[in-house]
Amino acid sequence: MQEKKDPRGDDKIFVVGHKNPDTDSICSAIAYAEFKQMDGINAVAARAGEINPETKFVLEHFGAEEPILLKSAAGKKVILVDHNEKSQAVDDIAEAEIMEIIDHHRIGDIETPSPIFFHAEPVGSSATIIADFFEKAGKKLSKKTAGLLLSALLSDTVILKSATTTDKDKEVAKRLASIVNEDIESFGMEIKKAKSSIAGKSARDIIKQDFKIYDLSKKIAVCQIEIVDDEEVKKMREELLEEMEKVRKEEQCALIAMMVTNIIKESTELLVAGDESIVEKAFGKVVNHSIYLPGVMSRKKQVIPKLEKILNK
Numbered sequence: 001m002q003e004k005k006d007p008r009g010d011d012k013i014f015v016v017g018h019k020n021p022d023t024d025s026i027c028s029a030i031a032y033a034e035f036k037q038m039d040g041i042n043a044v045a046a047r048a049g050e051i052n053p054e055t056k057f058v059l060e061h062f063g064a065e066e067p068i069l070l071k072s073a074a075g076k077k078v079i080l081v082d083h084n085e086k087s088q089a090v091d092d093i094a095e096a097e098i099m100e101i102i103d104h105h106r107i108g109d110i111e112t113p114s115p116i117f118f119h120a121e122p123v124g125s126s127a128t129i130i131a132d133f134f135e136k137a138g139k140k141l142s143k144k145t146a147g148l149l150l151s152a153l154l155s156d157t158v159i160l161k162s163a164t165t166t167d168k169d170k171e172v173a174k175r176l177a178s179i180v181n182e183d184i185e186s187f188g189m190e191i192k193k194a195k196s197s198i199a200g201k202s203a204r205d206i207i208k209q210d211f212k213i214y215d216l217s218k219k220i221a222v223c224q225i226e227i228v229d230d231e232e233v234k235k236m237r238e239e240l241l242e243e244m245e246k247v248r249k250e251e252q253c254a255l256i257a258m259m260v261t262n263i264i265k266e267s268t269e270l271l272v273a274g275d276e277s278i279v280e281k282a283f284g285k286v287v288n289h290s291i292y293l294p295g296v297m298s299r300k301k302q303v304i305p306k307l308e309k310i311l312n313k
């Protein structure tokens with residue numbers, strides 16, 4: 001039997017990031033829920049999937065709790081952070097009431113029946129925007145929340161090195177680092193090392209860890225891992241390609257591309273399963289399911305726009 005919800009009864013608002021959550025999605029949800037709570041709003045930090053090792057490290061480091069798992073958004077009030085595309089949102093998003101969106105990605109396909117607060121800004125992380133909200137509102141950041149936001153910012157911008165990094169990110173990072181009393185470079189490396197370890201993980205876990213689907217003229221997926229040592233992935237290459245092909249069929253995607261990003265070399269090897277011609281049109285010749293992209297680190301800024309150009313609707 002289905003339970004009828006009294007629309008006035010439950011005023012809880014779930015602040016939630018994208019599926020396969022990364023550190024930015026998790027920490028931005030926690031910080032923004034806190035921001036709303038300061039205004040007396042019953043906001044709760046939520047997550048749309050399992051926490052990755054990097055985020056686990058960050059939460060433990062600052063003594064923060066995991067947000068609650070939101071399996072379905074049906075009948076719930078939600079604030080979306082760090083995404084605005086249906087294909088990346090928590091299940092049943094069409095049956096949710098979206099109250100706000102805070103994001104730093106391209107404008108996607110989420111639609112709402114009435115006007116909402118929608119803040120999109122082309123900066124390096126959602127955390128940058130939220131830290132700035134605290135500053136502008138004159139709300140004090142606790143050491144814990146500043147630490148979470150700093151971690152998210154450094155994670156998304158690959159320690160301020162990614163092409164997505166703006167002056168605002170640098171300023172905000174400096175401010176947060178001084179609250180937390182951490183050195184940006186060394187703390188950034190600590191976070192990244194927690195993420196880069198793929199040892200002991202299955203090919204599927206590696207693929208799904210940071211996996212995003214895009215509904216372009218063809219459905220594609222681009223996942224990304226960050227490494228500090230090429231050898232780690234070399235050993236698993238065949239296994240990864242095989243599993244990518246399986247996932248591609250399951251998800252009914254024309255293409256799955258995996259960005260293997262070396263954060264020391266600041267470059268990416270793109271592994272490709274499926275329609276290689278899409279990648280070839282965007283980036284050049286694919287040899288043995290792979291193409292090397294020097295200087296490429298950002299999925300959002302350096303990979304997706306090129307694929308979009310080939311697959312525009």
Ligand SMILES: [Mn+2]
Nearest residue numbers: 024082126156
């Ligand atoms: Mn982000």
